[in-house]
Amino acid sequence: MPMTYRPTVRGRRLARELRKLREEQGLTLQEVADRLDWSRATVSRLETSQTRPKPGDIADILDLYGVPSPDRDALITLARQAGQRGWWTAYQDVFAGSYVALEDEASHIRTWDPQLVHGLLQTEDYSRAVITAGRLLPSDEEIERRISARKIRQALLDRADAPRLEVIFDEAVLHRPIGGEEVMRAQLNVLATAAEIRPSVTIQVLPYTAAAHAGLDGRFTILSYPDPADPDIAYVEGTMGDVYLESAEEIAKHRDRFERIVKRALSPEESAHLIAKAARSSL
Structure with a gap:
């Protein structure tokens, strides 16, 4: 049975940042999903901290939004931290x-x-x-x-x-x-x-x-x-x-x-x- 993701504070912070970046780009959930060949639900779950973030997926979405370093690197690091399993x-x-x-x-x-x-x-x-x-x-x-x-x-x-x-x-x-x-x-x-x-x-x-x-x-x-x-x-x-x-x-x-x-x-x-x-x- 797969483990249910329990969002940490870092996970919630990452979710807020992803939504903010998408809105700044003027994109809808569906438009982001279409461009990344994802489902709309996948994008939504990332923005609502309902799924464990994968650094690779976060890198893809940040590239779509054109996020430069060091902000890009910081958010990928945040994704790694948010994805860690606590006790x-x-x-x-x-x-x-x-x-x-x-x-x-x-x-x-x-x-x-x-x-x-x-x-x-x-x-x-x-x-x-x-x-x-x-x-x-x-x-x-x-x-x-x-x-x-x-x-x-x-x-x-x-x-x-x-x-x-x-x-x-x-x-x-x-x-x-x-x-x-x-x-x-x-x-x-x-x-x-x-x-x-x-x-x-x-x-x-x-x-x-x-x-x-x-x-x-x-x-x-x-x-x-x-x-x-x-x-x-x-x-x-x-x-x-x-x-x-x-x-x-x-x-x-x-x-x-x-x-x-x-x-x-x-x-x-x-x-x-x-x-x-x-x-x-x-x-």
Whole structure:
């Protein structure tokens, strides 16, 4: 079974550049396809990052557009980078969408979740409880495979270029004994010291006293990247499918929502104290 292409940030950047170049030439998708003896769908998939770019194909299309060096060389290099397979490609049965590939390249992750501890901060036992509860009679093999994938994903925080991670979750998360009291206590102990161990991590708790707030519509994540050429992505996970938002309007809206939640949440220091207190309690 062929591997499904999960576009990376570089793949999305290449797709945007290809569309921009075509439009600058005043060509339609069909005209490009006719001149290269391709199908219209092939050109469209390249411009929408739905297929793994081949450097040879990118060279052909750039020659058609008359792109000179060094821009031509830079875009071919970008195609090579975009076509590389990340560690997540071995776990396509675990990760259904593109989120992990996009997360892996982020320099700043902002996330709000009213229900659960964020996946990058979950302990193994907490993860196992979440995975077991969320799947229809999963096999032991499937559970362990998902946990293995999550561990590899969490290594992102131990890299030299680890992203800045800002996590906000509802106070209810502290008192929902997922996996049982001992599992939850261990998870809370990890959270209580996470920011101290990893300076790039900030954790805030939205207290019950916040009442109505900007996060009532559900969880979301904002991914930002080190290269200004790569716009932020707002990711909204749902039971009916995942949504990736990239328009300036949607990004601005989600940034505003996140900042309003930040202002209503406890400070990182107050949050750490509350988490430690919850860990000492009987939940």
